[in-house]
Amino acid sequence: MAEERRGAWFGFGFCGFGQALGSGRGRQVHSPEPLRAPGAGLDVCRVSASWSYTAFVTRGGGRVELSGFAVGAAGGCRDAWASEELLVVLRAGPGPGAGTELQAWAPGSALRGEPLWAQTVPEAEREDGPVGDETQAGPLPLLPCARAYVSPRPPFYRPLAPTLRARRLELGAEHALLLDAAGQVFSWGGGRHGQLGHGTLEAEPEPRLLQALQGLTMTEVAAGGWHSLCVSEAGDIYIWGWNESGQLALPTKSLAEDGKTTAEASGLNEDGSEVKTVAGGEDGAPAPFIAVQPFPALLDLPLGSDAVKASCGSRHTAVVTRTGELYTWGWGGSGDWL
Known part of the structure; x- marks a missing residue:
């Protein structure tokens, strides 16, 4: 999965639940404001915004932070996708050599307990191009194998035609x-x-x-x-x-x-x-x-x-x-x- 270029992240719009990280609750942000990460050195590399909350993925340790109506955090994440019905994360599987696991969570779960559903997904196939080739899979909801995608409603894992x-x-x-x-x-x-x-x-x-x-x-x-x-x-x-x-x-x-x-x-x-x-x-x-x-x-x-x-x-x-x-x-x- 291609790495996003480094740069500053800004948020604006309805922020009644604190959807923009560090901006506070109960207000509207009428012009772009930089995200103010609560942790020192928190380097955001990917953002997925739903209506009532936002998922932020960081570099390095791959931590996902939720801000807004849904809150919580978890480590070992490669990507996250937020919707009102579902929060989906790609995480390192349990145990050495377990590969990548796709997990579907209720947004209000705070990423605690057990996910609603989980499935191991294959790594991106590279026979058509070198690693980092931009024709490979993009971020969620497209999955790394580029042969399936995530849906906010069951079945969560939906295959695409091989062609x-x-x-x-x-x-x-x-x-x-x-x-x-x-x-x-x-x-x-x-x-x-x-x-x-x-x-x-x-x-x-x-x-x-x-x-x-x-x-x-x-x-x-x-x-x-x-x-x-x-x-x-x-x-x-x-x-x-x-x-x-x-x-x-x-x-x-x-x-x-x-x-x-x-x-x-x-x-x-x-x-x-x-x-x-x-x-x-x-x-x-x-x-x-x-x-x-x-x-x-x-x-x-x-x-x-x-x-x-x-x-x-x-x-x-x-x-x-x-x-x-x-x-x-x-x-x-x-x-x-x-």
Whole structure:
């Protein structure tokens, strides 16, 4: 598993439970604040944030620290993945030569007692490339063998088809995105908000290639509550799914209406996007907005900036550019975006 580059970690948004390490409880962090680790020399290398708590993994001894509604700590951890239903950790197995063990815990367990479920997982397979090759498995919920992934609901361990050489996997509220070694994107799960990107609102039981992105090499994928995003090797952003709070950075109802709305109509554009019109604009003309975007849409950042990293929350989106700029948009009622 590739080591994350060293650097300072910052947190912002709703912090009512103390989700940002060392920031305190019961407040909203409206601008990025550095994480203040309680232990001397605590060097955070990986962060996994859920709504009510956050899991921090440190270098060296591989310690996981929980902050927020769920608290606790444990050693010998290689990775952690936090969700409201489940906390998953990869730990050294019990005893010498025991390999790596995948453990699923209830978030409120404080990592004490016995896990809900545990399974030994194989080490990453290296026949397709040298150790450290970035085409190997990424962080959880993708497992080190790159042939399975973690689900927050039983069965916790879910295999992938042998033909899928997974590089990264992201889980939304009802759907999953997979980036393969060739830079192609697959999606499956619930699709009622267009989050799968196949042009329909239908569910897909198995991973399906996004035909609209074929021929483009992607380097990053991100899944939100009901929207999705990917970044190409050229730094272009493609985004699709639900736009209820402007999380797609496309025209949305909350911006189109002026409080005098009396009627609305809906339809589909030629590209498959759902468009609604709201009556009651200042000039009497309908104001269009996009509620659902079922196909990937190209999104331009200001000043023609190139994206390199992306993350999606439930109803907001964040992107980091090659020059280190951070752009955020979508729902910001809890200070989730700047």
